[in-house]
Amino acid sequence: MTATGAHILIWTIAALAAAGVVVRPFRLPEAVWAGGGAVLVTVLGLLPLSAAIVGVAKGLDVYLFLFGMMLLSEVGRREGLFDAVAAFAVNRAGGSPRRLFLLIYASGVAITALMSNDATAVVLTPAVYVAARQAKTDPLPHLFACALIANAASFVLPISNPANLVLYDGHMPALGRWLASFALPSAAAILATFAALRWAERGRLSGSCELKVPQPGLTRGGWTAVAGLGATVLVLLIISALDRPLGLPTAIMGGLTATVVCISGRTSPAPILRGVAWPVLLLVAGLFVLVEALAQTGLIAALGSALNAASRANAGGAAWSAGGLLALSCNLINNLPAGLMASAAVAQAQPPRSVVDALLIGVDLGPNLSVTGSLATILWLAAIRREGEDVGFWRFLKVGVFVTPPALALALGARMLMR
Numbered sequence: 001m002t003a004t005g006a007h008i009l010i011w012t013i014a015a016l017a018a019a020g021v022v023v024r025p026f027r028l029p030e031a032v033w034a035g036g037g038a039v040l041v042t043v044l045g046l047l048p049l050s051a052a053i054v055g056v057a058k059g060l061d062v063y064l065f066l067f068g069m070m071l072l073s074e075v076g077r078r079e080g081l082f083d084a085v086a087a088f089a090v091n092r093a094g095g096s097p098r099r100l101f102l103l104i105y106a107s108g109v110a111i112t113a114l115m116s117n118d119a120t121a122v123v124l125t126p127a128v129y130v131a132a133r134q135a136k137t138d139p140l141p142h143l144f145a146c147a148l149i150a151n152a153a154s155f156v157l158p159i160s161n162p163a164n165l166v167l168y169d170g171h172m173p174a175l176g177r178w179l180a181s182f183a184l185p186s187a188a189a190i191l192a193t194f195a196a197l198r199w200a201e202r203g204r205l206s207g208s209c210e211l212k213v214p215q216p217g218l219t220r221g222g223w224t225a226v227a228g229l230g231a232t233v234l235v236l237l238i239i240s241a242l243d244r245p246l247g248l249p250t251a252i253m254g255g256l257t258a259t260v261v262c263i264s265g266r267t268s269p270a271p272i273l274r275g276v277a278w279p280v281l282l283l284v285a286g287l288f289v290l291v292e293a294l295a296q297t298g299l300i301a302a303l304g305s306a307l308n309a310a311s312r313a314n315a316g317g318a319a320w321s322a323g324g325l326l327a328l329s330c331n332l333i334n335n336l337p338a339g340l341m342a343s344a345a346v347a348q349a350q351p352p353r354s355v356v357d358a359l360l361i362g363v364d365l366g367p368n369l370s371v372t373g374s375l376a377t378i379l380w381l382a383a384i385r386r387e388g389e390d391v392g393f394w395r396f397l398k399v400g401v402f403v404t405p406p407a408l409a410l411a412l413g414a415r416m417l418m419r
Contacts, residue, residue, distance in 0.1 A: 007297040010046050013037050014290045018333040021283070022372040030378065031279035034286030038293075047293040055292030056285050062165050063281050064247030066118075069162075071254030072229060073119040074275035075261050079222040081229075082111075082123045086131035090213045097137045097205045098198075104128055104142050105194055108149035109156075114233045117150035117161050121380035122277070129387045137209035140391075141201035143384055144399060147368075150376045152193040152407060154364045156186045159236045159246060162284075163374070166339040167360050169347060175241040181357045184418055185411040189365050192407035200402050221265045228257025280375070284336065291340040300341055304348030311351035316416060318351065323358035323412050327366020327404075331373040339363040354415065361411050368404040371396040 001009075020033025038055075041047045047055075076082055085107050093100035112120045125146045132139035154161035158172045165172065173181070198205070218226070232253040239249050262269045294300055310318035329338045342359050367373025371381055371393055381391065 006046055009044070010041055010293045010297050011299070013040050013046075014294055014337075017286070017290055018337050021287075021334050021337075029279050029283075030375075031283040031286065034283045034290065036286075038286040038289035041290065041293045047289070047296060051292055051296070052289050055289040058169070058292075059284055059288040061245045061247035062162055062284055064251040065159075065165055066162055066281060066284065067276065068232075068247075068250030068252070068254030069116045069119060070276045070280070071251075071258050071272065072115060072225075072232060073123045074272050075221075075225045075254075075258050076119075076229065077123045078272060078275065079219060079225045079261065080216050081218065081222050081225050082127040083130070084216045084218055084222070085111075086124070086127035087134075087213050087215045090131045090135045090210070091215055093135070093209065095208045095211045097135075097141070097207065097209050100132075100135065100137065100209060101141055101145060101198065101201075101205055102194075105145045105149055108146055109153045109190060112150055112153040113156035113160050115229065116159060117154040117374070117376040118280075118379060120146055120150040121376040122383060125380055125383040126387060129384065129389065131213060134213040135209040137207075138204045139389065141197075141204045143380075143389065143391075144197060144201065147371075147377055147380045147396075148193050148197055148399075148403060149190070150380065151365055151368045151374055152189045153186065154376075155182050155189075155360060157237070158240045159233075159250070161364055161376075163335055163339045163363050164360065165246065166336065167343050167346070167356075167363055169343045172240060172243070172246065174243040175237060178240070181353070181415065181418060182360075185357075185361055185414040188410040188414040189361075189407050192410045193368070193403055196403040196406060197399065200399055219265075221261045224261050224264055225257065228253065228260065232257065277379075283375070287337050287340055291337065291344060294341065295344055300344040301348060303341065303345040307345050307351055307355070308349035311349065311355050315352045315354060319355045319358035319416065320412060322351075322355055323362035323366075324408070326359050326362035327369070327408055330363060330366045331370040334372060334378075335363050335367045335374040357415050358412055361408070361415060365408050365411055366404070368407070369397070369400040371400075373400075 017033050017037025021030045042049060042052045089103035089107055090100060092103055108120050111124055128142050128146055129139050132142050158164050158178055235249055235253055236246055239246055258269060258272050326338060326342055346356055367377055371377055
């Protein structure tokens with residue numbers, strides 16, 4: 001096979017795999033499509049086995065981070081922590097769906113910032129659905145709040161989104177630099193998303209809801225989970241401030257928290273381990289291999305050259321255009337492969353810091369446009385379907401088109417002010 005033919009075949013397989021992740025034909029899990037594409041490019045000899053292994057190895061820090069966060073999320077879910085948070089919000093809403101919306105949104109900001117957007121999508125969403133039903137109010141605005149804040153607040157801290165580790169290729173900026181770059185853009189994204197979604201759903205938030213719902217009490221395991229989460233956040237903030245990789249510390253803290261909860265409750269760790277979404281790790285590994293294959297075709301080198309040229313010509317214009325284009329691309333191919341390709345292009349182009357930061361805002365916030373934009377939103381959709389709700393592509397897009405562009409513009413604009 002000629003080099004051109006091999007390149008075309010790699011592009012085709014990668015495109016089909018990305019489409020499979022987004023659309024899920026035959027209802028097969030996303031990991032099947034990403035993993036299948038990775039295996040195919042290797043078996044067909046389009047990517048040497050050694051290069052595939054290198055691609056998988058590049059994701060080690062991401063796998064460890066995801067594993068630790070999923071352990072913490074599962075412990076919190078099993079111990080009723082998130083159900084308690086949702087019920088607390090209902091009971092503090094004073095019979096007002098609008099106040100309930102604000103409290104749920106604020107809870108989502110805290111969970112996303114401190115535990116990652118996947119925790120908000122997977123764990124808080126079902127609890128919010130149950131709480132809204134108990135409060136006898138329309139759950140959809142509150143579910144939308146869970147979905148959109150999972151992305152809008154996902155660059156408050158380095159630990160708030162696995163895509164942050166992907167884009168920076170495991171070499172995260174130190175915490176001080178991170179806050180200097182993203183404190184104002186994060187605030188802009190969070191407030192703009194809240195205001196736009198609150199306006200878009202104003203009709204569903206009218207009227208009143210129940211004043212009180214049953215408030216679950218936290219068991220000893222629940223309080224242990226709270227302590228473990230707090231300790232994990234503290235450790236990760238320190239590690240981030242020291243500019244060290246976050247993956248291994250996250251996995252260790254997640255494992256320690258789960259172990260203490262199991263020992264104190266004299267329970268088996270098996271249910272917690274079964275609750276971890278292992279296919280997500282396979283999905284990410286498959287995407288790393290596919291991006292490694294795309295690098296063999298010269299596509300990423302071309303993207304890197306274009307990014308380098310644009311940055312040299314006009315760094316401010318490059319930041320705006322790169323952030324916007326990546327935000328749009330996330331909704332076409334999902335933010336994980338888009339972020340992986342952007343990371344590889346950045347490694348080659350070495351653009352100014354403002355351009356890289358704009359790319360991060362695009363890869364984190366851009367997926368709010370559509371239900372296929374990020375892994376967190378796909379997980380959110382699966383969570384609400386289990387509860388009997390569903391939001392179609394066009395229904396979500398209608399909200400996303402109204403909410404995302406102003407939030408993205410304000411976040412990018414805020415970053416450009418922080419030179």
